[in-house]
Amino acid sequence: MTKLSKHFTLEELTRTSVPDGNVLSAEALECLRTVCSSVLEPVREHYGRPVLIHSGYRSAAVNKAVGGSPSSQHMKGEAVDFHVSGHTVYDVAVWISDNLDYDQLILENFVPGIGASGWVHCSFARRNRGNDLTKFRGSKIYYPGIVLSPQG
């Protein structure tokens, strides 16, 4: 087990159902450490609850196999998808938006009223844009902001 930060391991951040090894470069490893220390650890500390990783680093082959965007920051080790045990991803996304420095924050597939739905996608880059988006389940449209409906 390789620790990337106090609460997160390389194994959690590279786990995939695609059997290709998901091997990462030294540069991507550094980016993973940064997203752990800059995003995941502050979230873990604020909520004091387990942060469950859905997807972290993806090799180009893994990203393609799971239908990721061709320019996905997951391929650089800059992005992570997760939820916090016992909290909605909407609440977590709003907290991140209000409190952390990040490149891109996306509330993905959250369904209001269904507590365990969706995940938070958050990236950390060399030059952070602080860009907030919401994508609803079954839609390919990215709406500006962290919102509960397409009307905001």
Ligand SMILES: [Zn+2]
């Ligand atoms: Zn993602």
